[in-house]
Amino acid sequence: xxxxxxxxxxxxxxxxxxxxxxxxxxxxxxxxxxxxxxxxxxxxxxxxxxxxxxxxxxxxxxxxxxxxxxxxxxxxxxxxxxxxxxxxxxxxxxxxxxxxxxxxxxxxxxxxxxxxxxxxxxxxxxxxxxxxxxxxxxxxxxxxxxxxxxxxxxxxxxxxxxxxxxxxxxxxxxxxxxxxxxxxxxxxxxxxxxxxxxxxxxxxxxxxxxxxxxxxxxxxxxxxxxxxxxxxxxxxxxxxxxxxxxxxxxxxxxxxxxxxxxxxxxxxxxxxxxxxxxxxxxxxxxxxxxxxxxxxxxxxxxxxxxxxxxxxxx
Amino acid sequence: xxxxxxxxxxxxxxxxxxxxxxxxxxxxxxxxxxxxxxxxxxxxxxxxxxxxxxxxxxxxxxxxxxxxxxxxxxxxxxxxxxxxxxxxxxxxxxxxxxxxxxxxxxxxxxxxxxxxxxxxxxxxxxxxxxxxxxxxxxxxxxxxxxxxxxxxxxxxxxxxxxxxxxxxxxxxxxxxxxxxxxxxxxxxxxxxxxxxxxxxxxx
Numbered sequence: 040x041x042x043x044x045x046x047x048x049x050x051x052x053x054x055x056x057x058x059x060x061x062x063x064x065x066x067x068x069x070x071x072x073x074x075x076x077x078x079x080x081x082x083x084x085x086x087x088x089x090x091x092x093x094x095x096x097x098x099x100x101x102x103x104x105x106x107x108x109x110x111x112x113x114x115x116x117x118x119x120x121x122x123x124x125x126x127x128x129x130x131x132x133x134x135x136x137x138x139x140x141x142x143x144x145x146x147x148x149x150x151x152x153x154x155x156x157x158x159x160x161x162x163x164x165x166x167x168x169x170x171x172x173x174x175x176x177x178x179x180x181x182x183x184x185x186x187x188x189x190x191x192x193x194x195x196x197x198x199x200x201x202x203x204x205x206x207x208x209x210x211x212x213x214x215x216x217x218x219x220x221x222x223x224x225x226x227x228x229x230x231x232x233x234x235x236x237x238x239x240x241x242x243x244x245x246x247x248x249x250x251x252x253x254x255x256x257x258x259x260x261x262x263x264x265x266x267x268x269x270x271x272x273x274x275x276x277x278x279x280x281x282x283x284x285x286x287x288x289x290x291x292x293x294x295x296x297x298x299x300x301x302x303x304x305x306x307x308x309x310x311x312x313x314x315x316x317x318x319x320x321x322x323x324x325x326x327x328x329x330x331x332x333x334x335x336x337x338x339x340x341x342x343x344x345x346x347x348x349x350x351x352x353x
Numbered sequence: 354x355x356x357x358x359x360x361x362x363x364x365x366x367x368x369x370x371x372x373x374x375x376x377x378x379x380x381x382x383x384x385x386x387x388x389x390x391x392x393x394x395x396x397x398x399x400x401x402x403x404x405x406x407x408x409x410x411x412x413x414x415x416x417x418x419x420x421x422x423x424x425x426x427x428x429x430x431x432x433x434x435x436x437x438x439x440x441x442x443x444x445x446x447x448x449x450x451x452x453x454x455x456x457x458x459x460x461x462x463x464x465x466x467x468x469x470x471x472x473x474x475x476x477x478x479x480x481x482x483x484x485x486x487x488x489x490x491x492x493x494x495x496x497x498x499x500x501x502x503x504x505x506x507x508x509x510x511x512x513x514x515x516x517x518x519x520x521x522x523x524x525x526x527x528x529x530x531x532x533x534x535x536x537x538x539x540x541x542x543x544x545x546x547x548x549x550x551x552x553x554x555x556x
Contacts, residue, residue: 049458049548053383060382062395069392069399077403077438081430088420088429089488125508133503144508243516245494250513253495263492270496279489282433285478287440307503322468325456335550339452344549347385 087279089266092259094234094248098225101258105225106202107195108254109218112152113176114188117254119152126150126250133308140308148246153184156251160233161220169220172213179212187212270295290314377542386546390453393446394541398534400439405527407432412523416486436478443471455547463544466537473530480522483512494518 090096098105111117115129123130125147132141161173176184191211194204203219204211224230234251235242252259260269268274275292278284294300294310303309324330334340341348358366410428411419419425447467449455456464482493494512501507511517 049460049551050544051458053545053548056384057381058384058387059380060386061380062378065392066395066399069396070402073396073399073403073435073438077400077431077434080434080437081427084430084434085426086430086433087487087489088426088485091487091491122502124505125502125511140505141503143505147508148511243519244511244514246511246513249491249495252491259492259495262488266488266492268489268492274492274496279487283437284489285475285482286437287444287475287478305503307500311500311504318468318472322465324451325461325464331454331456334452334454337452338550340454340550343388343390343449343453344385346387347549 084282087282089279092252092262093228094225094230094251095228097252097255097258098222098230101255102202102222102226103195103200104256104258106218106222107192107199107256108251109157109221110188110192110195110214111254111256112156112251113214113217114185114192115153116189116192117152119150119156119250119254122150133305135305135308135312150247150250152250152254155237155247156234157217157221159237160224160230161217163229163233164220164224166220168216172216172220175213176217183212186210187214191215191218271301290317372542379542383546383548385549390445390449391546393442393449396442397439397446398538400435400442401530401534403435404432404439405531407435408523408527416484416519420486432481436481440474440478443474447471453547454550457547457550458544460540460544460547463537463540466533466540470530470533470537473526473533477522477526477530480518480526483518484515484522486515490515 094105108117112120115121119126121129123132124142125144127146127150131139134140158173158176161169164170179187187210191204191214194211195201198204202222203215206215221230224233231248234247235245237247238244263269263274264272266279267277268279273289273292273296275295276285276288291310291314294313295306300306300310320327320330407428411425411432414422414425414428419429450464450467479493479497483490483497494515497512498507501510501512510521
């Protein structure tokens with residue numbers, strides 16, 4: 040028996056001492072214990088369910104932020120407007136050294152924020168003044184559109200609580216009429232429907248309304264920050280309230296907290312690539328000389344197989 | 354010249370004829386299989402069964418049900434806590450196997466399939482968080498899109514497309530993960546449980 044203990048080749052079928060082991064019984068007991076544990080935890084701690092944001096709830100709760108964001112879409116200054124692939128060609132996107140990874144697949148989800156989020160939804164409104172304003176916008180040159188929207192955005196920035204400003208100097212063109220109509224439309228809930236059903240009457244794709252909401256200057260990020268969900272709050276692995284989130288993403292979240300990733304313009308590409316590399320290291324750890332020796336150097340296996348080693352010693 | 358073997362014959366020889374019934378469902382184990390660490394692998398599979406069961410319950414009732422029904426909310430809570438337990442048990446299992454250097458004795462493929470199962474679980478969990486239909490899922494989707502877009506993956510997997518995430522979570526990933534787990538368990542049964550580290554016989 041001592042010989043079998045010390046000389047066994049781990050690749051060969053075990054021929055040493057055995058013990059009865061009921062795998063099916065072990066599984067059934069594990070299933071019952073897990074069911075009781077999960078059932079108890081669910082009964083005591085429940086689960087979070089903060090209501091989803093809509094364009095209606097955003098425009099009602101913070102109309103000024105909604106209008107400023109809408110003007111930003113027209114001026115081309117929002118995140119979506121300057122995003123790049125896969126939505127548009129406004130930016131190069133993130134790179135990894137010489138690799139322009141963000142651009143490689145091209146524009147596969149075309150989004151024109153000014154047209155898709157602001158102008159097109161207004162076409163369903165019957166209001167003559169709105170139709171005239173939209174028409175004036177559509178026939179204007181790109182320079183004129185940018186000039187109007189930028190001037191209005193600058194004016195709103197000086198009056199951050201306002202949702203509409205008078206245009207005594209005629210510098211804003213049709214922009215105030217357009218954004219006021221969009222605000223009214225959003226507050227009725229009609230804009231949510233217009234954006235989710237613009238491609239198909241069965242809404243399953245929320246790319247347009249969510250990109251619009253994500254462009255929010257303050258409302259959306261402030262709500263997330265209050266729920267400790269921002270990137271600098273380890274938000275990748277957090278959940279609303281005090282519930283555990285995706286804690287298994289802790290390493291992913293960790294890299295966003297430290298330099299050089301924290302302040303990098305290409306943080307996403309760098310962190311995703313690093314995680315990919317670490318995953319490969321974990322996967323092929325048995326083939327990596329130094330790493331595969333760690334369990335030999337730190338003998339925690341002595342604790343796991345303590346009975347076995349005790350008998351071997353005896 | 355012998356006749357070429359039928360495909361059916363080849364599959365039978367490569368699978369069923371390679372194993373004795375006692376290899377697949379043994380009623381004994383080597384004497385060294387005597388530690389609580391061995392429980393965590395089977396506990397992870399038990400959690401997976403719980404996740405499939407509660408996931409089916411949620412699927413049959415529809416994605417809006419758990420927001421409007423207290424029974425539905427409890428079903429969602431069961432699903433959530435099952436996934437939390439699933440990952441706790443899986444990570445303990447993984448660390449246990451690391452400290453046991455469980456890849457020894459031609460068991461590298463067992464380790465690799467375990468890591469693939471871990472990664473598939475992360476994708477499954479992530480798509481599950483995307484389809485909650487609440488504020489958390491919206492925030493996760495808007496943040497995650499930047500990571501996927503930065504790598505060029507967002508052009509094909511769009512976290513803001515809830516329908517896509519739902520189909521991947523409900524229809525694809527349970528099959529993928531289930532298949533990997535079955536493969537992993539077959540490899541464990543094929544090679545047996547790795548013996549204790551013994552000087553001179555491990556390399």
